Amino acid sequence: MGFAHIEGQARAVQLLRRALASGRVAHAYLFYGPSGVGKRLTALQFLKALYCQALPDDSCDACAACRKVASGNHPDVLRLAPEGGTLGIEAIRALQRRLGYRPYEGVRTAVLLEDCDALSLPAANALLKTLEEPPAEALLLLLTCRKAALPLTVVSRCQPVPFQPLTPAQRQALFERQGLDRETAAAAAAFVQSGLPLPAGEALPLLRELRQQALALLQALARGEVLPAFLEARALAGQRERCELLLHWLALLCRDLAVVRLSPATGLYNPTLRQALSALAAQLSPAALLAAFTRIDQARQRLAAHGNAQLLFEALLLELQPLLSP
Numbered sequence: 001m002g003f004a005h006i007e008g009q010a011r012a013v014q015l016l017r018r019a020l021a022s023g024r025v026a027h028a029y030l031f032y033g034p035s036g037v038g039k040r041l042t043a044l045q046f047l048k049a050l051y052c053q054a055l056p057d058d059s060c061d062a063c064a065a066c067r068k069v070a071s072g073n074h075p076d077v078l079r080l081a082p083e084g085g086t087l088g089i090e091a092i093r094a095l096q097r098r099l100g101y102r103p104y105e106g107v108r109t110a111v112l113l114e115d116c117d118a119l120s121l122p123a124a125n126a127l128l129k130t131l132e133e134p135p136a137e138a139l140l141l142l143l144t145c146r147k148a149a150l151p152l153t154v155v156s157r158c159q160p161v162p163f164q165p166l167t168p169a170q171r172q173a174l175f176e177r178q179g180l181d182r183e184t185a186a187a188a189a190a191f192v193q194s195g196l197p198l199p200a201g202e203a204l205p206l207l208r209e210l211r212q213q214a215l216a217l218l219q220a221l222a223r224g225e226v227l228p229a230f231l232e233a234r235a236l237a238g239q240r241e242r243c244e245l246l247l248h249w250l251a252l253l254c255r256d257l258a259v260v261r262l263s264p265a266t267g268l269y270n271p272t273l274r275q276a277l278s279a280l281a282a283q284l285s286p287a288a289l290l291a292a293f294t295r296i297d298q299a300r301q302r303l304a305a306h307g308n309a310q311l312l313f314e315a316l317l318l319e320l321q322p323l324l325s326p
């Protein structure tokens with residue numbers, strides 16, 4: 001895919017490509033910035049370009065080295081991620097033993113350390129020794145969404161690579177490049193944009209499905225059709241996760257409806273639904289939208305406090321009906 005396919009991170013890409021082109025790749029980089037903006041994708045792209053046998057500062061995606069990095073089979077690329085929320089000292093010691101050997105194929109042994117803010121204190125101290133005196137052929141890529149949680153001693157020994165927040169459209173393009181279909185990518189982008197962590201891959205189609213369901217529910221209420229909504233609520237009985245997601249989408253859509261109504265120049269969480277949202281917003285008053293948002297948010301809080309999903313949802317519909325119905 002090449003660096004040209006990294007979305008919205010021109011500064012980080014420029015910094016990394018310059019290092020490759022000049023042959024001055026540092027021993028350690030800290031990729032930091034919000035969640036879901038392409039840090040892991042850029043790190044893998046950087047490694048492909050580093051090992052690529054055809055191009056000096058980009059990947060050809062055709063040579064053996066590019067394909068091995070892309071498929072996770074390059075013998076000189078080690079990936080480390082937290083297990084059970086922490087990265088312990090044993091993992092760092094194993095890593096240091098491996099860095100004691102020469103690379104098998106490439107010029108460097110690269111370590112991709114995801115969520116490095118999860119390092120335990122002993123693990124961070126052990127890693128610090130490697131950062132202070134890195135083996136000549138080592139390359140460490142540390143990735144974090146929480147730079148402030150890292151010890152300053154670790155931060156100061158890495159070259160910083162800042163990542164910027166993305167717009168929903170840029171996020172969507174990024175997800176599509178990672179293989180999601182257009183609608184799922186749009187739903188995933190809106191979800192991340194709202195500040196929630198993205199669920200695991202297999203739950204992504206559910207995000208898309210529930211976003212559509214939430215929109216259909218608001219449209220039905222605005223038409224005065226309450227019965228389908230109640231049947232929907234019954235179907236949610238016991239399905240806590242679905243109910244949580246549906247409430248989240250209802251809140252996000254109400255927020256976007258209010259924005260369309262009151263502040264059209266402000267960005268939407270769900271820009272791909274703008275047309276449907278505009279049609280719906282035209283039927284509703286700003287005061288009703290605000291009141292609906294408040295009710296939905298209260299229902300989310302009650303559900304989080306272990307309320308009964310079905311009862312909560314039915315009660316919410318009773319509250320929303322007079323606000324949204326014609």
Ligand SMILES: [Zn+2]
Nearest residue numbers: 052060063066
């Ligand atoms: Zn290549």
